[in-house]
Amino acid sequence: MEYLPNILFAVILVVCIGYFANNLKKLIRNIKLGQDVDVSDNKSERLRNMALIAFGQSKMVRRPIAGLLHAIVYVGFIVINLEVLEIIIDGVFGTHRIGLSVLSSSVYGIFIGVFELLAVLVFVAVIVFWIRRNVIKLARFWKSEMTNWPKNDANFILYFEMILMLFFLIMNATDVHFQSLNSGNIVSQHVAGLFEGTSESTLHAIERAAWWLHIVGILIFLNYLYFSKHLHILLAFPNTYFGKLTPKGQFNNLEAVTKEVEMMMDPNVDPFAAPEEGSEDDVPAKFGASDIQDLNWVQLLNAYTCTECGRCTSECPANQTGKKLSPRKIMMDTRDRLEEVGKNIDANNGEFKEDGKQLLDDYITREELWACTSCNACVEACPVSIDPLSIIMDMRRYLVMEQSAAPMELNNMMTNIENNGAPWPYNQMDRLNWKNE
Numbered sequence: 001m002e003y004l005p006n007i008l009f010a011v012i013l014v015v016c017i018g019y020f021a022n023n024l025k026k027l028i029r030n031i032k033l034g035q036d037v038d039v040s041d042n043k044s045e046r047l048r049n050m051a052l053i054a055f056g057q058s059k060m061v062r063r064p065i066a067g068l069l070h071a072i073v074y075v076g077f078i079v080i081n082l083e084v085l086e087i088i089i090d091g092v093f094g095t096h097r098i099g100l101s102v103l104s105s106s107v108y109g110i111f112i113g114v115f116e117l118l119a120v121l122v123f124v125a126v127i128v129f130w131i132r133r134n135v136i137k138l139a140r141f142w143k144s145e146m147t148n149w150p151k152n153d154a155n156f157i158l159y160f161e162m163i164l165m166l167f168f169l170i171m172n173a174t175d176v177h178f179q180s181l182n183s184g185n186i187v188s189q190h191v192a193g194l195f196e197g198t199s200e201s202t203l204h205a206i207e208r209a210a211w212w213l214h215i216v217g218i219l220i221f222l223n224y225l226y227f228s229k230h231l232h233i234l235l236a237f238p239n240t241y242f243g244k245l246t247p248k249g250q251f252n253n254l255e256a257v258t259k260e261v262e263m264m265m266d267p268n269v270d271p272f273a274a275p276e277e278g279s280e281d282d283v284p285a286k287f288g289a290s291d292i293q294d295l296n297w298v299q300l301l302n303a304y305t306c307t308e309c310g311r312c313t314s315e316c317p318a319n320q321t322g323k324k325l326s327p328r329k330i331m332m333d334t335r336d337r338l339e340e341v342g343k344n345i346d347a348n349n350g351e352f353k354e355d356g357k358q359l360l361d362d363y364i365t366r367e368e369l370w371a372c373t374s375c376n377a378c379v380e381a382c383p384v385s386i387d388p389l390s391i392i393m394d395m396r397r398y399l400v401m402e403q404s405a406a407p408m409e410l411n412n413m414m415t416n417i418e419n420n421g422a423p424w425p426y427n428q429m430d431r432l433n434w435k436n437e
């Protein structure tokens with residue numbers, strides 16, 4: 001019976017890690033549903049971006065209050081979770097605070113003291129986040145897309161973080177042996193005062209309960225990530241690494257179209273010559289994107305990485321002037337459709353069964369797409385290098401090149417360019433008539 005807790009802990013650990021690994025496998029499969037794109041260039045610059053943006057939080061601190069609070073939570077969780085290693089070893093092997101066997105009590109106390117301080121800072125920061133979201137009600141957290149699950153999910157995460165920090169401090173405060181060392185209990189010694197007069201056996205029971213709830217809570221939180229916007233904890237690093245390196249105002253050109261234009265501009269090319277054998281293979285099956293399979297895998301990674309912070313939407317001039325467009329919603333809709341396709345594949349033994357839906361129209365409306373001014377404000381504002389504009393432009397490209405469904409004003413302009421060599425409806429011979437007026 002003495003090994004029963006260790007066996008139970010090992011089973012819980014294996015089940016939780018196995019479930020997480022299975023969801024991670026689905027995540028990678030879903031991202032790979034996108035078109036292939038080569039992002040193997042400029043490795044040093046990509047590593048630098050990942051270090052500055054993901055590790056260094058360089059874009060978060062552009063808004064000082066939110067940036068500082070986020071940095072506290074970020075650093076706190078990374079550092080405090082180092083203690084998870086000790087808890088796992090203790091849980092599997094039946095030891096108690098194995099760190100004291102490896103380190104001196106003073107060095108161990110320094111580590112735990114730092115953990116406790118950070119736990120308090122994280123707790124305070126999370127409360128401020130909750131107040132900003134639910135009491136002050138910052139506008140970007142209350143946009144039309146932030147209803148039901150997105151709003152509840154954000155609060156669930158905050159509650160999770162507060163509870164985990166509380167269990168950590170209670171665990172330390174009720175550990176009689178740890179408190180007797182009087183080293184590292186910077187915060188927990190004050191919490192221990194709340195349990196004054198409690199018998200040692202009761203304290204031990206509370207400490208064990210807090211220990212179990214803390215580690216099981218962390219494992220539950222780990223598996224909750226897949227279903228939550230907090231997935232960016234893991235994906236921010238690859239997403240910033242694979243982020244766009246070209247100038248933000250530079251759009252990509254379809255290779256097939258580029259070749260056609262180059263041939264048109266080349267006086268040595270015979271326009272009536274038969275196409276070279278195999279050249280038809282260079283023509284894409286579809287121009288632009290109408291569903292998630294038409295987007296590239298980096299764009300799908302972007303969708304899963306979205307933190308739903310709303311910085312992109314709060315900077316979007318179209319949204320600020322009352323248009324329907326919200327770059328955050330574009331990313332959320334892409335992720336929702338991607339999840340729907342993934343579940344479809346799971347339900348049909350690894351094959352996608354046509355469901356009569358697509359990203360265009362069923363999730364993202366044409367009104368949203370044409371409201372975009374392509375100013376790149378959303379791309380610049382994103383703290384984890386997400387590019388909503390690339391998805392918008394690919395879907396616009398589909399509307400124009402596959403459906404000829406551009407707005408009338410744009411169709412008129414393109415017709416004028418084709419016929420008159422200029423966006424205005426004047427014959428080329430009359431373009432300079434204004435000088436005679």
